Amino acid sequence: MKRQITIKDIAIKLGLSTSTVSRALKDHPDISPKTRTAVKELAGLLGYRPNRIALNLRNNSTRTIGLIIPEIEHYFFSAIINGIEEIAYKNDYSVMVFQSDESYKREVINTQAVLTNRVDGVLVSFSKETNDFSHFQKLIDNEIPVVFFDRVIEDLPADQVVADDYHGAFLAVNHLIEKGCKRIAHFAAPQNLLIGKSRLSGYHDALLKHNIHFDHELVFLADTYETSKKAAHDILRKPNPPDGFFAVNDMSAIAIIKAAKELGKRIPEDIKVVGFENSKSAAICEPELTTVDQFGFELGREACLMLLKRLKDPTTTETFKPIKKVIKTKLVVRGST
Amino acid sequence: MKRQITIKDIAIKLGLSTSTVSRALKDHPDISPKTRTAVKELAGLLGYRPNRIALNLRNNSTRTIGLIIPEIEHYFFSAIINGIEEIAYKNDYSVMVFQSDESYKREVINTQAVLTNRVDGVLVSFSKETNDFSHFQKLIDNEIPVVFFDRVIEDLPADQVVADDYHGAFLAVNHLIEKGCKRIAHFAAPQNLLIGKSRLSGYHDALLKHNIHFDHELVFLADTYETSKKAAHDILRKPNPPDGFFAVNDMSAIAIIKAAKELGKRIPEDIKVVGFENSKSAAICEPELTTVDQFGFELGREACLMLLKRLKDPTTTETFKPIKKVIKTKLVVRGST
DNA sequence: GAAATCAATGCAATCGATTGAAATTAAATT
DNA sequence: AATTTAATTTCAATCGATTGCATTGATTTC
Structure with a gap:
């Protein structure tokens, strides 16, 4: 194992002490210009790099x-x-x-x-x-x-x-309502996460603003592609399905779109979907996903x-x-x- | 700044030397059971954790x-x-x-x-x-x-x-040919990258196998979404456009699909596209992307x-x-x- | 010429843990 | 009781760099 060049190597080669070399390398005023340049020259020649681990220990x-x-x-x-x-x-x-x-x-x-x-x-x-x-x-x-x-x-x-989760969620749901949605479902993150709570409450308050009844039955715990796809399938098959979805992240929203299309629903005509994240995938899926940019x-x-x-x-x-x-x-x- | 518990702290508290403490902690046979347990007990009590930096330096x-x-x-x-x-x-x-x-x-x-x-x-x-x-x-x-x-x-x-780039590329292009493509374009990575070269040569050899002329004009340097979208637009507008595309990665392939759809081409009827990567996006885009799984x-x-x-x-x-x-x-x- | 000043360098401790060798203590043997 | 052997424990060096405090030698001052 080749040893790294240390301050000691330089000191020995120049017949100096390690302290002098150390000081020379960091332009300590005590050191004479002659030794300073000599040290620096040799250090450069040997490719000396201070040992970070030693410094870590000291500092x-x-x-x-x-x-x-x-x-x-x-x-x-x-x-x-x-x-x-x-x-x-x-x-x-x-x-x-x-x-x-x-x-x-x-x-x-x-x-x-x-x-x-x-x-x-x-x-x-x-x-x-x-x-x-x-x-x-x-x-x-x-x-x-x-x-x-x-x-x-x-x-x-x-x-x-x-991120301003509450406000983002509010904007998203408000947008769905303005686009004509009457029954908006929310695919939520676990409620032990503050983001889960905040986005739910943004959803809630946007409904409130437009005097839309908040229905517990329309809130689902689904924040992955797989769970969301399954949930969306179930919901959309039931009578009186939602006409709008606000998902807690883009993958969940994309899963909803996929499920809706598989069931022959048109987007955005029959169902509108908003995600949260603004991932690369949001710009790729078909139709492209309306979403809240989280500025990661x-x-x-x-x-x-x-x-x-x-x-x-x-x-x-x-x-x-x-x-x-x-x-x-x-x-x-x-x-x- | 609260100091970390060191081996020395334990040594002093027990009236031992640091060496004994060190050995006791790692079950050295020289140490008597009595001191061993005493050391370990106190170490646990004080929440001693060996200082990794010191070990880094030593080792x-x-x-x-x-x-x-x-x-x-x-x-x-x-x-x-x-x-x-x-x-x-x-x-x-x-x-x-x-x-x-x-x-x-x-x-x-x-x-x-x-x-x-x-x-x-x-x-x-x-x-x-x-x-x-x-x-x-x-x-x-x-x-x-x-x-x-x-x-x-x-x-x-x-x-x-x-990854087996050559073989993957060969499979992809072979698949396009078997699906009936006659004019297959390749969106390639820079040729200073071996992956660029290997995939190009897989493309080349698959054409060769089916006695399809290798046309330089059908190979483009385009390995990002943006460059690929632009390139695809250009190519598809020209006379006698390709009926198949093999892209060096999924984003590039997805860009081709997007461009083709914007120009009113149907996929896979008019144009077939294969990517390379098998990203999440490949399963999301519409239609879903045929691609080579790279098993990242x-x-x-x-x-x-x-x-x-x-x-x-x-x-x-x-x-x-x-x-x-x-x-x-x-x-x-x-x-x- | 002795004392004070100053520039330049070296000594030794430090950071925390490890380890070969030495030292101490206790136990066993003659 | 003297000596060997074994069981524990401590000493001191090491890893690489830094830094307060000597120390050395030269120069200046009175």
Whole structure:
């Protein structure tokens, strides 16, 4: 195994001490110009690179951010990673990615991995299964700043970055109503997720505004392609089916469109559908999907910026005031409505 | 800043030396059962976690894998990350993700970042722009094993994992011919990428097999949604347009379908289209896309396994024999043909 | 010419954990 | 009781870089 060039190698070759070499490399005023240039020259020649691990140990910092995320494969999350990485990169941080695969158990292990890797801070969007948050509290107890994004929890001393879920949902449903829908179904995310609740309540309030009765029977727990397709099939076969659908994400909305078409319904003539996310797929499906743009890239950027701010100005647990940042959402109208 | 519990804290509290504590924690036979249990008990009580950074320094290893990838947002790459993460996780490795954004310059910086972070090994799929590979050679010079996947280079001492691009392309084009296509166009990736070359040659040989003239005029450089849509529009407006398309990836194929539909062509009656990737979008577009499954998840798994094998049994540069693993591809026939 | 000043460099401790070798203690043997 | 053997534990060096505090040698000042 070839050894890396160390400061010691340079010191020995030049007959100096490691301290002098160290100082020379960082332009310490004590060092004479002659030795300074000599050191720098040799360092360049040998291809010296400071050993980050040694610095990590000394500074008790790794310039690394941990990212705990349900599933990379979702467009929304990969867009977020993109935003995170951009900011991290600009600030000379690296990103370690951990997937929970929507599993609480796996997520707990992720938090442990993040601890052993001694990351400087953590960005989290937790799993659908997660109802107990003590593993995140443990991170905070270890003085590791945590920023939640998209799927957030309010009663933990941690910052939050979310899309304006309520408003986005309101816009979506309002749009359906204005387009003439009388019976609007909502395919919702689990209600332990704040996004699930917020979007439901946006749906509810938009109905309210137009004096449409809120019917529990029209709200379904369906936030994946498979569950949504099945649910849509069931619902559309029943008497008096909905003429409008507001789905909690694009894949769910696309599944509804697929199911409707399979049953011979025309979109948007018979049924109108709105999604939430504005993924690549929304622009691909037929007809193209009206959806709420969640600006994942921006969300990732903001979350990372927030974390970096905490890393720069650490606060004690006592004086910590969580900040909540809301990213505007926007309705993108396309052929499905 | 709250200090982490160290081995020293335990040693002092129990009136022992750090060496004894260290040995007790790892069940060294020299340590008496009494002290062993005492140490372990206190360690548990204080919530001691070994400082990974200190271990990193001592072992000159970080149990971290660097991943350099063009763009996370592509389904194919996120599927690969998924596979990589699964294997890494099982083997107690963490993954650091670096995106090149298809930029050579950024990729060079990524390799530097990977070096300063002292990862144990690197997985690479390089950018479209990359024609000079000395930055990867530098990694290898630093004794960091490199495994290339999908976009690989043959003349570097590094393992490779690729899909069976040639065969997949052959299958795709053969399928188009058997479905009656006489004039088949190919939307290709840049020819500096081996995948570009292999898929083109699969296309070429399938034509050859059926005694169809290979026409340079029918091969286009178009591997993104935007460029493909524009190219398809142009081609389909010309006299004697193709009746079949083989695209180098799904987004390109979907763009062709979109363009064709905009021009009033029916799919698959007037035009047949085959993609390459088998992304989520392929099952969503209308008609559903016939495509070659690239098994990104498997590919990621294999690449990571290969790297871990190199980490377990390091070879010297002299005796290094690159291994190339080929993942089988499979034609998935759907409505577009 | 002795004392004070200053520039340049080296020493040694530190970060946290590990480990070969030495030292201490206890037990067993003669 | 003296000596060997075995069982525990500690010492000190190591990984690579940094940094407060000497130390050295040269120059200036009185």
